[in-house]
Amino acid sequence: MLDAKTTEIVKSTAPVLKQHSSQIGKRFYELLFRKAPELLNVFNQSNQKRGIQQEALAYVVYAAGEHITDLESLTPVIRRINEKHRALGIKAEQYPIVGETLLQAVKDVLGDAATDEIINAWGQAYGYISDVFIRMEEELYKKIEAEPGGWSGYRRFIVDKKEMESSEVTSFYLKPEDGEAIASYKAGQYLTIKAEISEEPYTHMRHYSLSEAPGRDYYRISVKREDAVHNDPEGIVSHYLHDRVQRGDSLLFSAPAGDFILSPDDLPVVLISGGIGITPLLSMLNEIVNKWPQREVTFVHATSNSQTHAFQSHVAELAQSRDQVKSYVCYSSPTEEDRSNHRFDKEGRIDKEVLTSIKPSGPANYYLCGSVPFMESVVKLLRDLNVPKEDIHYESFSPLAMLDEE
Template sequence: MLSQKTIDIIKSTVPVLEVHGTTITTVFYENLFEAHPELLNVFNHANQKKGRQQNALANTVLAAAKYIDQLETILPAVKQIAQKHRSLAVKPEHYPIVGEFLLGAIKEVLKDAATEEIIHAWGEAYGVIAGVFISIEKEMYDQASNQDGGWSDFKPFTVVEKVQESDVITSFYLKPANGDAVPSFLPGQYVTIRMEIQGERYLFNRQYSLSASPGKDYFRISVKKEKPGISPDGRVSNYLHEVIQVGDMIDVTAPAGDFTINMEKQTPLVFLSGGVGITPFMSMVHAVADQKPERDVQFIHASENGALQPFRSELTELSRKLTNYQLSFVYKNPSEEDKNLPNFEKQGYMDAELLSSHVKPEADYYVCGPVPFMKAIITCLKELGIDPEKIHYEFFGPAIAL
């Protein structure tokens, strides 16, 4: 337990963290990787280059400072981060290293303002927070390894099939290389894949949603090919699309993540996706079709056009299983052929006018896609009177503030 004095000191640093938090975490990562370059085998390089990891850590540190005397308040966020950590094989021995460099970054950025008393208080607080993460992650590791077909860290999988879903999205079907069974998972969860790319010094880790329902003898991930040279994400996605072939092996972690649906509920479901944000919903909607086909499901997907629309026939065929199912496509720049598709609903954007015709106050809404898309859709839903507790969303990568 932290003393009241330590709690008061930590809370007194909140205004400073609000101003300098991202600077501190940027310095932290620079110093950490310079001293421990081997940790570049664990972290997502693209999130580092885009600054998302730095912002996410700054937000976490700030939240910890604000709620240091009631950490249970931020427990949902802690569990979400812990899921990511478990999927990346972050271990207890990493925490002392992180603590050392985080305190060092606070001193480096704040200089004389980071008094010995403040550094000591943050050292104590970090120890408590790290202990919470380590405890939660141990439970997650145990759960991942003790389930049927489960394992703890990374495991080799073989690519058994490669299917082009649209002009930019390809699905990879993966089976354990040793012939083991595939564990079950919750619809909407993701796996981390780890790859060695020729000519690169460090391993690459990427997290991809599982896009097929549980209960299969394979995992399926569906990957958007990013434009090379424009997005730092492109290194791995282009390698997967252009180099990885059937028969190749990829290291995979057990499924993780808390962006899932409650299969016990009967409330209507509304899936709102943009671009590759459709992938976790494929697992969800298939699971509903398999287990609760009578459940009310509305699925609205936004794409640039029909050529970039993934899973069109797969989604359409679900009408054979789902008895109360409405599927709609929204295309920004549809072709004349696109406009004649049975499920084409609107040219332009998914907006309040469109959503208002699909609103069901009792429904659970699931949103996933590019950040601007998510901001717009979540804002629209709230303006239409949807209870925020019924709006569920997930970021691909570190969480940021909407």
């Protein structure tokens, strides 16, 4: 444990780090890639260009300092990071250079305000925090290796089938190249690809949600083609998968990971997705139908129109054939054909009226996935409808997002 003086320094200076979090994050990555360019093989370079990774780092640093005497309160955050680290293959020996670089970034940004006393205190705090992370991640590595069909590192999978689900989304059915068993997973988890693209100087890691219920002899991921929008670059890996990867090609994946999973109780479930956020929730829907045939589930999906609406026929069929399943669709830009064929329930976005109409009368679990602004909006609406914070669960495709924080 840290001594009282060190703890006091860290807690009192945490708000200063928050104030300068963006600059510290930016400086950290500049220094890190200069010292250890091999880490460019791990970090998402598209997120670097968008500034998303920097924000994620800054949040963790500030939150850890603020809660240094009670890291248990950050368990959801730590667990989520641990899962991503295990999926990416982050090892204990990589932590020291990160800590050293982080302290240098703090010093560079804060200047004379970052006294030796402050830097030393944060150095001790980082050591304490990293030890917690390392222990938890070692347990995850051991657990997945011990599971039937589990593996460490990256394993080769063959694309058994490639199937378009919408104008933007394509599914990839993956079978192990070695023909051996594959690890099971929980609905809502993801696979991590290590993409080796010929003209790219570094490998590219990406997390893709498993879009099918567990229990098959294959994995399925469903990937949205990310085109360049305004100042955001196109998705390097999504374009590679859509345009160049074909049936029979071999790809590298780490074992399933993630903490966004269904509760084991029998409470009603409300699944709310926006765009490509449908993928983990579809896995959950399929698992509920297979495993809990009496458990009520409402599937709410928002997208532009039927052209971008992946898996629309599958969800509609379940809603028609299963009494336990209800479906509600919002199109923000429906086509005339969508209107004439009544392919959606509401024109526009998910609002309070929509959520009021589908909200179960009693306790329920709510699972959200989509863009951060989408989820922020839905979380606020649910809280306005008096849904307890602990009943709202979410997955973010950004490096880290914490919603409705108090």
